Amino acid sequence: QPQEIIPGAKKELTVLLQEDTKALQEVVVVGYTKQRKETMVGSVATITTKDLTQSPTANINNALAGRLPGLVVNQYAGGEPGVDQSELFIRGKATYGNQSAIVIVDGIERDMSYLAPDEIETFTILKDASATAAYGIRGANGVIVITTKRGKAAEKATVNLKASIGINQPIGFPEYLGSADYATLYNEARLNDAKMTGADVSSLNLFSQQAIDNFRRAKGDNSDGLGYDWDYYDFAFKPGMQEDVSLSIRGGTDKVRYYVLANYFSQGGNYKYSDAGEYDSQTRFTRYNFRSNIDININRYLSTRLDLGARITDRNAPGTTAGRLMTICATQPPYLPILVEENSHPQNEEYIQQNSRGMLYGDNIYRYNILGELSRTGYLNEKNTYLNGSFAMNLDMGFLTKGLKAEIMFSYDASEGRWINRKLDTYKDGYREYPKYATFMPIEGSDAYMEGGHYTGAYKTGNKYDIDQTIGNGFSHNASDGRTYIQARVDYNRVFKDRHEVTAMLLANRGNRTVNNELAYHSQGITGRFAYYYNQKYLMEFNCGYNGSENFAPGKRYGFFPAGSIGWVISEEPFMKKASWIDFLKVRASYGLVGSDDLAQAGGSYYLYIDKLTDNKLDQIKWTFGESMNHTLGGPEIAYYANLDAVWEKAKKFDIGVDMTLFDHWNITIDYFYDKRYDIFMERQSWPNSLGYGKAKPWGNVGKMDNKG
Numbered sequence: 001q002p003q004e005i006i007p008g009a010k011k012e013l014t015v016l017l018q019e020d021t022k023a024l025q026e027v028v029v030v031g032y033t034k035q036r037k038e039t040m041v042g043s044v045a046t047i048t049t050k051d052l053t054q055s056p057t058a059n060i061n062n063a064l065a066g067r068l069p070g071l072v073v074n075q076y077a078g079g080e081p082g083v084d085q086s087e088l089f090i091r092g093k094a095t096y097g098n099q100s101a102i103v104i105v106d107g108i109e110r111d112m113s114y115l116a117p118d119e120i121e122t123f124t125i126l127k128d129a130s131a132t133a134a135y136g137i138r139g140a141n142g143v144i145v146i147t148t149k150r151g152k153a154a155e156k157a158t159v160n161l162k163a164s165i166g167i168n169q170p171i172g173f174p175e176y177l178g179s180a181d182y183a184t185l186y187n188e189a190r191l192n193d194a195k196m197t198g199a200d201v202s203s204l205n206l207f208s209q210q211a212i213d214n215f216r217r218a219k220g221d222n223s224d225g226l227g228y229d230w231d232y233y234d235f236a237f238k239p240g241m242q243e244d245v246s247l248s249i250r251g252g253t254d255k256v257r258y259y260v261l262a263n264y265f266s267q268g269g270n271y272k273y274s275d276a277g278e279y280d281s282q283t284r285f286t287r288y289n290f291r292s293n294i295d296i297n298i299n300r301y302l303s304t305r306l307d308l309g310a311r312i313t314d315r316n317a318p319g320t321t322a323g324r325l326m327t328i329c330a331t332q333p334p335y336l337p338i339l340v341e342e343n344s345h346p347q348n349e350e351y352i353q354q355n356s357r358g359m360l361y362g363d364n365i366y367r368y369n370i371l372g373e374l375s376r377t378g379y380l381n382e383k384n385t386y387l388n389g390s391f392a393m394n395l396d397m398g399f400l401t402k403g404l405k406a407e408i409m410f411s412y413d414a415s416e417g418r419w420i421n422r423k424l425d426t427y428k429d430g431y432r433e434y435p436k437y438a439t440f441m442p443i444e445g446s447d448a449y450m451e452g453g454h455y456t457g458a459y460k461t462g463n464k465y466d467i468d469q470t471i472g473n474g475f476s477h478n479a480s481d482g483r484t485y486i487q488a489r490v491d492y493n494r495v496f497k498d499r500h501e502v503t504a505m506l507l508a509n510r511g512n513r514t515v516n517n518e519l520a521y522h523s524q525g526i527t528g529r530f531a532y533y534y535n536q537k538y539l540m541e542f543n544c545g546y547n548g549s550e551n552f553a554p555g556k557r558y559g560f561f562p563a564g565s566i567g568w569v570i571s572e573e574p575f576m577k578k579a580s581w582i583d584f585l586k587v588r589a590s591y592g593l594v595g596s597d598d599l600a601q602a603g604g605s606y607y608l609y610i611d612k613l614t615d616n617k618l619d620q621i622k623w624t625f626g627e628s629m630n631h632t633l634g635g636p637e638i639a640y641y642a643n644l645d646a647v648w649e650k651a652k653k654f655d656i657g658v659d660m661t662l663f664d665h666w667n668i669t670i671d672y673f674y675d676k677r678y679d680i681f682m683e684r685q686s687w688p689n690s691l692g693y694g695k696a697k698p699w700g701n702v703g704k705m706d707n708k709g
Helices: 060-064 129-138 179-197 209-217 232-236 322-331 346-354 370-375
Strands: 027-030 033-036 044-048 071-074 087-090 102-105 120-126 143-148 158-168 240-252 256-268 284-297 302-318 378-396 404-423 426-429 432-435 439-442 459-461 474-477 481-496 500-515 521-534 538-549 558-569 582-596 622-625 631-634 638-640 649-662 666-683 699-708
Touching: 027 044, 027 120, 027 143, 060 071, 060 087, 087 143, 129 143, 129 521, 129 538, 129 558, 129 582, 129 649, 179 209, 232 322, 232 370, 240 284, 322 370, 346 459, 538 582
Parallel strands: 102 143
Antiparallel strands: 027 033, 044 120, 071 087, 120 143, 158 240, 240 256, 256 284, 284 302, 302 378, 378 404, 404 474, 404 481, 426 432, 439 459, 481 500, 500 521, 521 538, 538 558, 558 582, 582 649, 622 631, 649 666, 666 699
């Protein structure tokens, strides 16, 4: 930042340079290039690590809600530690197929879910065709671009230690009526039903007024003999502890710059009684992040960089599901017990001896027990490891012509994981599903609890077990995923006569991905960019991608995706100089074509031009034939019919926008966009059976959708 220093009588002055954060934000990573904010003509939004670290969350996706215009963040399911990832959509959902944006981390397509916020420098979303055309066949759903922190030349290294501790808890639970109000409304409902059907009211089994009055005065756990009055949410849930510790070192010289980071994050669970059994089934999530980014200037023309990143995640969870726990809390009547009371009835003696941790309540309607689900369903443990590495060499070819540079980059990413499955399964009896832990109920049924008090009679089992069954001991591997990527590019940037700026880029890449023992997945393409800015006032860009995908038949694998954009920085015009309150004003427009090859895999078929057959299980698949259709023969069945004309989805994107800065503080961006998606790959719903296609209907590029806002 500019500083004014008065020398006075001193012969030596110590000047501490202040970082101009506003100037730093003027350079934005847009796809494969960096652009100055004032000359960008694409629709782009960006935030820095300062914004991300404000939300202490395990998953970076959850910290993005409300941070960027055009980014929709939804958490439809989950919420437990380690399974709380939000879905990200750029400008909503514009297709029936895969709607997720691709994520680029340091120039390479990678998963961003469990990056540590402290290792991220900038987070940018690319929204219109001008910004995403460079990704061609992958850019229709928008692009998320993340850059990690790098070293800076400094006299001394900067060491940053951050430690935080907090509490996580559910936002809120519904408040249900207690036993007294439940009983009152139960009686009212039964009486109304009797009036409607003409049934004898005197034959109804209702809660007595004395029982209702006792429920109102009850403590809740029946220790006072007045009956049970449970708040199941309060019984099952509690706040959890959360820790986040990060240590980073940043520094370097003019020759070598480095940034290294180690991060530890731990998130405790929100379930009570998870340690009431023979094992700890508490939900918890632990994450370790490591980052090392090194830049080296070998000489005046040649430089290199090496980026290494690693993550380890460890998640523990009970054998039950959050959905089942929430269902029990929302549907179990509050007047029923959780643990049935032990009494001196001789018929119960064996049950009591066999169930030293208590006898769980359960019947044919309320088959699952909240305490049983928390402490007796076993546990699951998942551990995953991720390794990301990339190496790049840069050559400044200014000795040929000013502004010419070249780069070649290679990356290798690998991930794998394993599951330990020691959970207690369920079993089915007809259409009903029961747990494998033992449950008990009064021999005369659950109506015994309608009057409150202490039950002194005999019990019977609520399912077929009178003792908890043994948990399993399963082990499995997650998919082993390996990716290699190579990229070569040439960049040109030069300003002529202080007002004519010309920028160009030509880039070629190829990626390979191998999952377990499957055939490798391949992709490759060429990207081009040309931009001309006159006096940083009149702006013009052309971006294109020529990409190929092996999903499609030979002759249909490559596509060309162009996009053009223009802009006018009105604030640079002489007639705007009098409007001192307008610091910056720019209008821009773009139009282009982008695509998506991440199509629905019909019948599990990745290669859409090849028929997909089911397994030849002759005992399951039967063909019927004969004059009376009384003959059957087993054989394979087609799950997907090949489509030799299948191609990628396409999106024509139009965008017009205004960027302005007022009074040196207010940044305002307004965009109108219209996306026309077509050739969406989907199953044909109306298809006559007389054509002989059987169960599998043909798929094709028949879907259309418009998205605007």
